[in-house]
Amino acid sequence: MTAGKIFVDMSTVSPAYSREVAAKVREKGGDMVDSPVSGSVITLQEGKLSVMVGGRKETFEKVKPLLQDIGPKVTYVGITAWRW
Numbered sequence: 001m002t003a004g005k006i007f008v009d010m011s012t013v014s015p016a017y018s019r020e021v022a023a024k025v026r027e028k029g030g031d032m033v034d035s036p037v038s039g040s041v042i043t044l045q046e047g048k049l050s051v052m053v054g055g056r057k058e059t060f061e062k063v064k065p066l067l068q069d070i071g072p073k074v075t076y077v078g079i080t081a082w083r084w
Contacts, residue, residue, distance in 0.1 A: 003029030031059045
């Protein structure tokens, strides 16, 4: 991780671990959003995954086009207290 980079966390980890990773990313000058997906294998195959994104709004806007390639429904949920 280097300054100006963005880490998109799509893993299924505990909120505490996500906060720990976010802190390390920010120490290096980067930023992070957490963006779990909702759907099944069939939903994925049909190209209908939903992506929920938590983090800073300006960071979300930068990664939104990339996330829309993964799923057509990308929703910003704000800075989620349980993650940040």
